[in-house]
Amino acid sequence: MIDDSTLLLTDRLLIALPSERFACRLASYVIENRQHLDPWEPRRPESYYTVDHWRDDMRRASDEYDAGASLRLILLDRRDPDGPVLGLCNYRNFVRGAFHSCHLGYSLDRLQQGSGLMYEALDASIKFVFDALNMHRIMANYIPTNERSERLLTRLGFEKEGYAREYLNIGGRWQDHVLTSKINAGWKPPEPEA
Numbered sequence: 001m002i003d004d005s006t007l008l009l010t011d012r013l014l015i016a017l018p019s020e021r022f023a024c025r026l027a028s029y030v031i032e033n034r035q036h037l038d039p040w041e042p043r044r045p046e047s048y049y050t051v052d053h054w055r056d057d058m059r060r061a062s063d064e065y066d067a068g069a070s071l072r073l074i075l076l077d078r079r080d081p082d083g084p085v086l087g088l089c090n091y092r093n094f095v096r097g098a099f100h101s102c103h104l105g106y107s108l109d110r111l112q113q114g115s116g117l118m119y120e121a122l123d124a125s126i127k128f129v130f131d132a133l134n135m136h137r138i139m140a141n142y143i144p145t146n147e148r149s150e151r152l153l154t155r156l157g158f159e160k161e162g163y164a165r166e167y168l169n170i171g172g173r174w175q176d177h178v179l180t181s182k183i184n185a186g187w188k189p190p191e192p193e194a
Contacts, residue, residue: 007073008124013086014076015121018061022074022085023054029085029109030054036110039171040146069094070102071129075121086112089121091129091138100136100187102129113148122156130184137184141177143170150178158182 008015018026030037031049047053064070071094075087087108094102104126108118129135140158142149158180166174 008128009078010120010124012078012117013121013124014078014081015073015089015125016076017065018058018072018074020055020058023051023058025085026054026058026074027051029088032084033107033110037107040107040143041171042169043172064092068096071125071133073121073125075108075117084109087118087121089118089125091125091133091135094133094135096190100134101181102135102138104138104140119152119155122152126156126182130186134187134190135184136187137181139179139181141167141179143175144178153180156182 007017016022027050030044034049061070061072065072069092071091073089074085075089077083077086087106089104089106091102091104104122106118106122112118126138129138138158140149140153141164142153144150144163159182160178160180162179164177164179167177167179168175
């Protein structure tokens with residue numbers, strides 16, 4: 001299934017741009033991982049777990065990518081690209097001008113935890129965001145008790161920059177977050193527009 005939705009290939013993953021055709025698999029992913037992801041995500045309406053939601057969401061994701069506003073990716077097994085979604089990694093809130101930065105968020109199927117797949121996906125996609133999209137900074141924040149995210153971001157070269165009290169409403173309550181970022185040492189100013 002290497003086609004126009006495929007953005008990146010790694011040893012084990014096919015990393016694809018979302019489209020409406022993934023809506024059923026994305027709905028299955030969030031349903032099957034609901035309990036696993038609940039402690040780390042905002043409360044979701046029941047509609048979030050429907051194919052219709054994901055069809056609409058994938059349309060928005062495509063429009064946002066075309067507009068240079070975000071990059072939302074799905075992770076698929078390279079040996080079984082028609083199989084289930086293994087995870088998501090999203091680069092959102094693109095700001096250009098004097099900032100050239102975005103926020104990173106990610107999730108991984110509960111059965112894939114500890115396999116190194118998220119490191120593999122983020123390592124490849126961060127390079128794309130830095131090189132092809134020319135971002136200067138990627139920011140990623142995590143709840144202090146999320147030791148797995150702390151280890152992952154540290155391994156990827158993110159540096160702690162601060163601590164935000166009651167930063168996001170996660171799991172139904174305001175939660176503190178550790179603020180981290182990774183800087184693109186090879187960033188080049190974009191060519192001025194004519």
